[in-house]
Amino acid sequence: xxxxxxxxxxxxxxxxxxxxxxxxxxxxxxxxxxxxxxxxxxxxxxxxxxxxxxxxxxxxxxxxxxxxxxxxxxxxxxxxxxxxxxxxxxxxxxxxxxxxxxxxxxxxxxxxxxxxxxxxxxxxxxxxxxxxxxxxxxxxxx
Amino acid sequence: xxxxxxxxxxxxxxxxxxxxxxxxxxxxxxxxxxxxxxxxxxxxxxxxxxxxxxxxxxxxxxxxxxxxxxxxxxxxxxxxxxxxxxxxxxxxxxxxxxxxxxxxxxxxxxxxxxxxxx
Numbered sequence: 200x201x202x203x204x205x206x207x208x209x210x211x212x213x214x215x216x217x218x219x220x221x222x223x224x225x226x227x228x229x230x231x232x233x234x235x236x237x238x239x240x241x242x243x244x245x246x247x248x249x250x251x252x253x254x255x256x257x258x259x260x261x262x263x264x265x266x267x268x269x270x271x272x273x274x275x276x277x278x279x280x281x282x283x284x285x286x287x288x289x290x291x292x293x294x295x296x297x298x299x300x301x302x303x304x305x306x307x308x309x310x311x312x313x314x315x316x317x318x319x320x321x322x323x324x325x326x327x328x329x330x331x332x333x334x335x336x337x338x339x340x341x
Numbered sequence: 342x343x344x345x346x347x348x349x350x351x352x353x354x355x356x357x358x359x360x361x362x363x364x365x366x367x368x369x370x371x372x373x374x375x376x377x378x379x380x381x382x383x384x385x386x387x388x389x390x391x392x393x394x395x396x397x398x399x400x401x402x403x404x405x406x407x408x409x410x411x412x413x414x415x416x417x418x419x420x421x422x423x424x425x426x427x428x429x430x431x432x433x434x435x436x437x438x439x440x441x442x443x444x445x446x447x448x449x450x451x452x453x454x455x456x457x458x459x
Contacts, residue, residue, distance in 0.1 A: 226412035229404050255404065262400070289417045296413040304411040309459035316452030317420045323445025324423055 207275030210268050211284050217265035219291040221258045227301065228254025282325035286318045343409025347418050349402040355425040357395035362434060364388040417456045420449050 200208075231251030237243050272281055293314055297306040368388060374380055383389055406415055424446045430436040 222412055222416050225404060226407050229407045232408070234408065235405055259400065286420075289420075292416050293413045296411065302412065304413045306413075307459045309455050310413065310417075313452040313455030313457075313459060314417050316455065317417055317449050318452075320445045320447070320449030320452060321420070321423065323448060324427070324442050326439075326441055326445075 203275050207272055207281075211272045211276060211281060214265045214268040214272055215284060215288050215291070217261045217268065218285070219288045219295070221261035221265060222288070222292050223295055223302065224254050224258035224261060226258075226296070228252070228256070228258055277327065279325045279327045283318065283322040286321040289314045289317060343406050343415070346402045346406035346409070347415060350399050350406055351419065351421050351425060353395045353399035353402065354419075354422055355429060357392050357399060358426060359429060359433065360388050360392035360395060362429075364392060414456060414459065418453060420453055423449050 228251050231248040232238065232255065233243070233247070238247075269285070276284075293306075293310065296302040296304040364386065368383075368386060372379075372383075427438055427442065427446055431438050
């Protein structure tokens with residue numbers, strides 16, 4: 200494996216972990232916050248659950264960081280490798296959310312099958328030459 | 342209501358991608374800054390502002406969607422984005438989409454139907 204590919208895979212794993220952590224933190228955080236109507240009322244802002252606010256903020260931060268790293272991954276790995284790797288985050292989120300009591304979500308065969316199909320589909324979509332992997336039609340000087 | 346929020350998340354994600362693609366094609370391809378002021382122009386460009394505000398709205402609706410749905414169910418539903426993006430690439434930007442890519446989108450949709458019904 201070349202140094203560029205190694206760096207690409209390492210960063211992809213980091214981005215993958217952060218993207219999954221982001222979803223899990225956002226879920227925990229938002230579960231502790233009130234519905235939209237209450238969130239829009241500034242008078243209630245000081246009464247919000249600090250853990251809910253912290254979890255949601257941490258989730259947004261992980262999400263942003265994962266996107267920044269992801270852009271770097273795209274310069275190092277082919278799209279046909281990068282996108283199927285990213286779809287692994289569905290599996291990570293599913294496993295953590297169903298196996299860790301803090302989330303306590305229910306696993307089911309249907310959901311497992313659905314997530315596996317989605318991953319297979321993403322791999323097909325990302326195959327080299329599957330879509331226009333070039334710059335596409337240049338709108339400004341076609 | 343949670344599913345409406347998921348749909349709005351996808352809508353604004355796609356809109357964000359649309360503005361990003363416009364910005365990349367029309368703005369950044371020939372972007373050769375000579376002065377600091379050139380960067381300031383980027384901050385007020387309607388395509389980049391559109392991209393940023395779309396992504397912010399998508400995130401907001403996603404937070405609301407998570408309040409009503411399990412994350413292990415809601416998160417895979419976002420893969421509808423692949424279909425939307427492919428349609429956008431095909432019909433708005435004139436890109437060619439191969440048969441295997443359309444098949445991939447079909448497989449993704451079957452997976453989404455399974456997850457949604459789980």
